[in-house]
Amino acid sequence: EAQVTQNPRYLITVTGKKLTVTCSQNMNHEYMSWYRQDPGLGLRQIYYSMNVEVTDKGDVPEGYKVSRKEKRNFPLILESPSPNQTSLYFCASSYRTGVSTDTQYFGPGTRLTVL
Amino acid sequence: AQSVAQPEDQVNVAEGNPLTVKCTYSVSGNPYLFWYVQYPNRGLQFLLKYITGDNLVKGSYGFEAEFNKSQTSFHLKKPSALVSDSALYFCAVRDGEGTYKYIFGTGTRLKVLA
Numbered sequence: 001e002a003q004v005t006q007n008p009r010y011l012i013t014v015t016g017k018k019l020t021v022t023c024s025q026n027m028n029h030e031y032m033s034w035y036r037q038d039p040g041l042g043l044r045q046i047y048y049s050m051n052v053e054v055t056d057k058g059d060v061p062e063g064y065k066v067s068r069k070e071k072r073n074f075p076l077i078l079e080s081p082s083p084n085q086t087s088l089y090f091c092a093s094s095y096r097t098g099v100s101t102d103t104q105y106f107g108p109g110t111r112l113t114v115l
Numbered sequence: 116a117q118s119v120a121q122p123e124d125q126v127n128v129a130e131g132n133p134l135t136v137k138c139t140y141s142v143s144g145n146p147y148l149f150w151y152v153q154y155p156n157r158g159l160q161f162l163l164k165y166i167t168g169d170n171l172v173k174g175s176y177g178f179e180a181e182f183n184k185s186q187t188s189f190h191l192k193k194p195s196a197l198v199s200d201s202a203l204y205f206c207a208v209r210d211g212e213g214t215y216k217y218i219f220g221t222g223t224r225l226k227v228l229a
Contacts, residue, residue, distance in 0.1 A: 004158075019177070024118040031215055033215070035219075040221060041119075041221060042195065042205060042219045042220050042221040042222050043159075043205060043207075043219035043222075044219070045216060045217055045218075045219075048215055048216060051216060056216070058216055058217075059216075059218070061204050062183050089158065090157075090158055096215070102147060102164055102209065103164065103168070104151075104159075104161060104217075105161070106151075106158035106160070108157065108158050109157075109158055
């Protein structure tokens with residue numbers, strides 16, 4: 001089954017404790033992206049990647065890091081989480097070329113609480 | 116920078132009635148516009164997109180959207196609403212050609228009443 005998976009689905013942590021949220025897709029998509037969803041603010045893009053070893057900032061990259069060492073994986077790293085990073089996080093992927101370009105497939109979400 | 120606006124936080128419609136969820140955009144250059152739906156406790160699902168071509172775009176689950184360049188709008192429509200259409204709907208725009216940065220609206224909650 002074609003899908004985007006995220007782990008963990010739920011995470012409660014404390015301020016300053018480094019964490020990684022994993023994202024993996026099995027559709028051979030070149031493009032991957034991370035978003036955060038907050039009430040009243042909709043979705044905001046954190047980082048995106050056009051291909052392996054190519055990443056770029058979205059609208060809200062501060063406090064986050066990403067890496068794209070393999071095509072299928074795009075982990076989101078919070079090196080020193082703070083309470084304002086409490087949010088619902090989504091990973092997404094899509095093709096970069098062809099008719100399916102821009103059709104993003106989203107993961108199920110990771111609900112992060114930073115105390 | 117590109118932007119989208121969803122002027123209504125919530126839309127209520129009776130089952131069987133037509134529904135419209137509004138979206139306006141501001142872009143320089145050709146717009147790449149999208150609609151996504153989010154059911155409770157789920158990720159977003161792609162509904163439809165406008166890149167070029169016909170102004171009326173047909174998508175999944177019987178939804179369609181009309182691209183109106185003069186009014187800079189991309190409203191989502193469905194002729195007959197179902198209770199199962201109740202969800203959160205997001206309009207989005209790509210932030211220009213040559214980039215894969217996306218701007219999403221704040222979302223509109225659609226409630227279809229039986």
